[in-house]
Amino acid sequence: MTSLLEVQNLTMRFGGLTAVDGLNFKVEKGHIHGLIGPNGAGKTTTFNMISGFYTPSDGKVLLNGEEISGLPMHHVANRGIVRTFQHSTLFGELSVLDNALVGTHMTFRPNIFAAILGLDGAARRNALDRARSSLEFFGLGGLENELAGDLSHGHQRALGMAVAYASRPDLILLDEPFTGMNPEETRQMMELMRRLCAEGTTILLVEHDMQAIMGLCDNITCMSFGKFLAEGGPSEIRNHPDVIEAYLGGARHVA
Amino acid sequence: MRNFLIWAVVAVALIILPNLVSFSQQEVLVFLTINILVVASYRLLTLTGEWSLGHVVIMGVGAYASALVTKELGLWVPLGILVGGASAAFIAFLLSYPLFRMKGFYFLIGSFAAGEIIRLMWKRFRDPFGGAKGIKGIDPMPDFSIGIYQFDFFEPVSYFYFSAVVVALCLWILWRIEKSPVGLTFHAVHWQDKLAQASGVNLRSYRTLAFVIASGFAGIAGALLAHYIGTINPNSFDVEVMVFVLTWAIVGGTGTFYGPILGCIVLTILNEIVLRELGLEQTRPLIYGLILILSILFMPNGLESIVQKFTRRKEAK
Ligand SMILES: Nc1ncnc2c1ncn2[C@@H]1O[C@H](COP(=O)(O)OP(=O)(O)OP(=O)(O)O)[C@@H](O)[C@H]1O
Ligand SMILES: [Mg+2]
Numbered sequence: 001m002t003s004l005l006e007v008q009n010l011t012m013r014f015g016g017l018t019a020v021d022g023l024n025f026k027v028e029k030g031h032i033h034g035l036i037g038p039n040g041a042g043k044t045t046t047f048n049m050i051s052g053f054y055t056p057s058d059g060k061v062l063l064n065g066e067e068i069s070g071l072p073m074h075h076v077a078n079r080g081i082v083r084t085f086q087h088s089t090l091f092g093e094l095s096v097l098d099n100a101l102v103g104t105h106m107t108f109r110p111n112i113f114a115a116i117l118g119l120d121g122a123a124r125r126n127a128l129d130r131a132r133s134s135l136e137f138f139g140l141g142g143l144e145n146e147l148a149g150d151l152s153h154g155h156q157r158a159l160g161m162a163v164a165y166a167s168r169p170d171l172i173l174l175d176e177p178f179t180g181m182n183p184e185e186t187r188q189m190m191e192l193m194r195r196l197c198a199e200g201t202t203i204l205l206v207e208h209d210m211q212a213i214m215g216l217c218d219n220i221t222c223m224s225f226g227k228f229l230a231e232g233g234p235s236e237i238r239n240h241p242d243v244i245e246a247y248l249g250g251a252r253h254v255a
Numbered sequence: 256m257r258n259f260l261i262w263a264v265v266a267v268a269l270i271i272l273p274n275l276v277s278f279s280q281q282e283v284l285v286f287l288t289i290n291i292l293v294v295a296s297y298r299l300l301t302l303t304g305e306w307s308l309g310h311v312v313i314m315g316v317g318a319y320a321s322a323l324v325t326k327e328l329g330l331w332v333p334l335g336i337l338v339g340g341a342s343a344a345f346i347a348f349l350l351s352y353p354l355f356r357m358k359g360f361y362f363l364i365g366s367f368a369a370g371e372i373i374r375l376m377w378k379r380f381r382d383p384f385g386g387a388k389g390i391k392g393i394d395p396m397p398d399f400s401i402g403i404y405q406f407d408f409f410e411p412v413s414y415f416y417f418s419a420v421v422v423a424l425c426l427w428i429l430w431r432i433e434k435s436p437v438g439l440t441f442h443a444v445h446w447q448d449k450l451a452q453a454s455g456v457n458l459r460s461y462r463t464l465a466f467v468i469a470s471g472f473a474g475i476a477g478a479l480l481a482h483y484i485g486t487i488n489p490n491s492f493d494v495e496v497m498v499f500v501l502t503w504a505i506v507g508g509t510g511t512f513y514g515p516i517l518g519c520i521v522l523t524i525l526n527e528i529v530l531r532e533l534g535l536e537q538t539r540p541l542i543y544g545l546i547l548i549l550s551i552l553f554m555p556n557g558l559e560s561i562v563q564k565f566t567r568r569k570e571a572k
Contacts, residue, residue, distance in 0.1 A: 053449070053453075072452070073449075074452045074453075077453055082455075083453050085449065085450065089449060089450045090447065090450065091442070091447050091451075093442075094439075098442070101439055102443045102450075102451060102454050103454050105443075105454050105455050105456055106454070110435060110436035110440055111437075112432060112435070112437045112464070112468075115435030115436065116428055116431045120435070124436065163450070163454060167454060
């Protein structure tokens with residue numbers, strides 16, 4: 001059986017620096033898959049290649065066995081992979097509801113002629129329902145008229161996910177969704193991700209919060225300095241000598 | 256119902272207005288009406304975050320196209336005006352290929368260069384563009400009657416009514432676009448193109464769409480102008496006019512639909528009443544430059560911010 005997502009020998013070079021070096025892993029449909037590694041390991045760069053923001057220097061990204069590497073980001077999105085960004089990236093000047101409405105773009109394609117003639121009423125209502133239900137799902141129901149830029153940090157992270165979820169993707173890439181959240185918010189968000197997954201959305205998750213990663217993931221890939229390090233379930237990864245070494249080594253280095 | 260009443264009052268006011276002013280002021284009203292369409296269409300482009308310096312030249316494309324198809328091919332003037340809009344939109348579509356390889360400042364410069372190239376072509380090719388002297392004797396709008404009113408296009412009042420109806424229709428379409436999901440996508444492309452693209456938006460298509468629509472309406476404005484003044488030349492669409500358009504937009508503010516229109520009306524009134532009365536007409540570019548600088552310094556959000564202050568306060572009560 002082919003996996004939902006597979007990366008083969010994925011490589012990204014920036015001048016002399018190889019940020020991601022021959023990475024291989026698979027994400028199975030219906031899983032929550034973790035991608036971890038110390039700072040600068042190349043996790044965000046990997047996301048950027050999968051989502052089409054960067055074209056890999058080498059290697060492939062396969063979605064359901066079909067190559068998607070090199071496609072521009074909006075094509076990848078149209079194939080069902082939607083991402084969030086590590087630093088809250090939102091339409092800060094637009095309302096929370098409008099942010100979510102942009103997320104419905106792929107499902108309810110705007111049609112300019114229908115819009116001028118007022119023939120797109122049904123599509124607009126459906127888009128609105130979809131946007132509201134996405135906000136509701138992430139606990140932002142009461143905030144739809146706020147400006148996205150005025151939200152608290154935790155709410156901004158949640159809105160980023162609501163925008164992604166509004167397109168009902170097959171695979172959602174979350175880059176450090178828990179940063180800036182307090183423990184209570186983190187716990188709630190973990191619960192939402194489990195629900196999301198139960199509804200059939202596959203999740204690929206980059207996160208430094210080990211408790212969250214260990215509590216959520218079916219499978220974890222660990223990388224360090226751009227290279228594959230280890231893969232396995234939470235308990236395997238937790239006790240894997242190379243992983244411990246990579247993190248402790250990193251910690252010692254920082255200290 | 257309340258809205259309907261307001262619009263009815265506006266319509267009646269616009270019907271009465273030209274009868275209260277002098278002949279030369281009636282002419283100013285016609286230009287003002289056309290200029291409103293120019294700035295309003297310009298705003299649609301700025302929704303995607305791109306500022307062009309070629310908008311007035313694109314307007315000229317509409318003017319030349321409509322003048323030529325009516326004069327050379329004998330096309331009926333109202334159809335010629337539509338052809339003018341379509342031609343401007345088409346040229347914008349072609350220009351979008353080189354121009355949208357650039358963004359921001361580079362787009363601004365690129366659009367200026369593209370505009371100058373078009374103007375050079377008008378100057379260079381006497382056939383069909385008439386060279387530096389341009390096109391003279393452009394067909395006027397044919398007179399017609401709608402029963403209660405006889406349109407006599409020798410009179411500025413008639414042309415004011417005609418252009419006001421055309422411009423109102425165009426503004427209505429621009430408004431519908433802006434308030435639609437397409438308009439929201441334009442905003443999304445402007446404020447955070449990365450996230451818009453990750454949400455599946457084809458950035459290039461939407462930038463092109465805004466540019467093409469804005470240009471189409473600018474072309475209609477240009478055609479309306481051509482059939483009114485009857486003669487156009489490359490200098491009717493030079494960068495000085497573009498600076499006026501920018502001034503209207505910036506002084507009015509581009510945050511709202513009405514901002515640029517407000518800027519256009521206020522500055523035109525200022526120009527006609529104050530400058531003309533004081534005999535300072537010649538210094539118009541200088542004074543516009545001064546107004547532009549002052550408003551950027553002291554009113555960065557434009558005249559619209561003042562209006563918003565008042566309407567907000569009313570809502571709060
Ligand atoms: N556009 C770029 N140009 C040059 N170097 C880059 C670029 N993007 C990332 N890098 C480098 O690639 C390496 C991997 O960066 P990346 O952001 O992928 O790490 P990360 O695993 O996401 O780290 P973090 O946990 O801190 O977010 C780093 O050394 C970074 O400096
Ligand atoms: Mg990162």
